[in-house]
Amino acid sequence: MPNRWFRHKADEFEQFAIDVIMGRREGTLAALFGAFLQLCSYLFSGIVQLRLWLYRNRILRDQPLGCLVVVVGNLTVGGTGKTPVVEMFAKALRDRGRKVAILSRGYKSKAPPLWQKWWFWLNHTAEPPPRIVSDGAKVLLDSEVAGDEPFMLARNLPGVVVLVDKNRVKAGAFAIKEFGCDTLVLDDGFQYLPLKGRLNLLLVDKTNPFGNGFLLPRGILREPVKHLQRASYVFLTKSKGVRDEELEAMIAKFNPTAEIIECAHKPQYLQRIDTGERLPLTALAGRRVGALSGIAAPESFEAFLRETGAKLVYTRRFLDHYRFTHEDLGDVFSEAEEAGVEIMVTTEKDAVRIEAGEKFPMPCYYLRLEIEILRGAADFQEAVGKICFPRGEPAIASNPPV
Template identity: 35%
Template sequence: MITLVFCLLEQRPFGEPDHQEPALSPVCVCRNPLYAGWRGRGEGIPMRIFLQQAWRKRGVTAIVLYPLSLLYGLAFRIRTGLYSAGILKSTRLPVAVIVIGNLTVGGSGKTPLVIWMAAFLRDRGWRPGIVARGYGGKSTTWPQAVTDKSDPDQVGDEAVLLAGRSGVPVVVTPDRAAAARQLISDHQCDIIISDDGLQHLSLARDIEIEVVREGAGYGNGWLLPAGPLREPPHRAVDFRLVTAGGGQGRVEEGFTVTTEIEGVHQMGDPEAALMPIEKLPAREIHAVAGIGQPEQFFKMLEKRGLTLIRHPFPDHHRFVPEEIPNDGRPVIMTEKDGVKCRPFARPGWYILRISSHPGSSFEEALLARIGQ
């Protein structure tokens, strides 16, 4: 049980090696009619998706798991206390560190904001670099410098997406301080952006930014595994960015993030230009999403007048060709899923490109905070 709690603290699957996405099996899947339409290898659905449903309320499943949440909370407080007392050490870098993360598990729209942050800082004269854990990557050699041609199975899908979209150097490793030192040494980066990592206290930071989805809030308000919280919701951060949601939960005020569809482009064609979503060859499409909150992706497409055949998959899912429909209808997927499906892309497969912007008021507050 202690091992389970500390795996939860590190946000990695219990019983699986670090960076290894667990294979679907009868042990880690459950049968839930709410996800009867989930299309993936094996039977049933992953336990984490079942838990996402349970985390919305303090129902039977959450209550049964609550004793583990108490143990998790105790372990979290002990770990935080050890850092506060200086028994566990945080690495202070010679450059500023900005951490963009969340207090809950699951998607909150963080990745587009990391991309925005990199461009924002670069356009103002900094040399930013991005560090990430490389979740889902199977590599046994770390740190790993990531490019848009890197294998997402080795370094993680989000890292490959960040490298391709941000235009700044990206390094992944469980030790974010080591990744940052490599960025400073190899690329002379003068400011570091940590993709996720609010709970990664071994890397000292200058600015903490929490991303929370409007309406989703903090679920039932309980810590893992009875709820979605990685740490208590009263934690102080420098900024809170609120992305579009659609749930019924309540969150505290923050800077509102605007997310826009830039267009779609043909997968597998590096020369393909973005085109308006209205120019797709058909209005009924297959929508594929292996992200933390696939419903947000689906709603975004429906708002543009598309009729969807939905294909939700678990976050960081490793696709095989047989899982993608091939009936002549267009297929649209997220950018993160696209980096994994490129090797077997077919004509008629498209990637939806989105961008996020937190607004001028946040820009001014951020610049004031970092001293420019």
């Protein structure tokens, strides 16, 4: 009980901080906390700028690995819909004959025990190898150890290696040596400078491109907006098909040569968590539906459900990457029953954090999303061809030396 109380209080404080950053809180306490965060963001900005300057002037050096490196990332924290883009890119590259490895830091994954780190340090032995989420043939780790996104990617991408390690230079070298990979996709790698990408794909959420314009922790920016200049291509995500000329002008101001590809996250189907049964989206029309989420931008998810014609009578939002307990789910489904919910729907990313074997008092599905290109290419295959295989480059590359 004490642990649950402390966890609840920590979550309350984190939600308060997020509300201040997003401008949802008013009052003296919110204003004082916002001022404190703004001072911290100036310090953070200085550190970010110094780090980039050190790499730009070759005082700190990146380490090339001799193969195609595709970086997929963003300037902000959370909510750009990056995972489906990574998945589609890896799938398209795999289908064109590439041996692909996805390298992830495994955000919110279960870290190795402290004693293990000390053991390697005391014995002056090499660091442990990266965690192998998938060897391309089967998934080897669960979502708690691997992290939500790496596990989801591994499950959806047979034939693609998925590795987790904070040191992605080490992970990339491991992928080349142990699995013969010739293409590395850095998941959330725009700020990872030790391994330089040949292609930097920057995702910008059209519904909230740069937040309030401040860097962390006062805003959602990881680095200044002017660093759009480092992108090879800019993907405008979560588009409704209407051009935002002001946003495109800002991108062109800082990066006049970057090509813009506009895309939407399109719901595909519903998949039942306990049985794997699939339903078309039309199954929600007119039904009393509940929405359960622990993601950075739940508004988009809930909007998708309303667009199907569902009657959204209950919503429950947790913090991003929140790992649901049995007690949490008991509370959620109890409240949902009281609200008259017929079908509970969650996101695919949240579904991997629900323990296998969990019993539900009502059908519980996750919503499967995929990327659809709206502008900049005829479809995703053409986009990949244009970006990764320019000027008729052959689909299958020889393995680089290690």
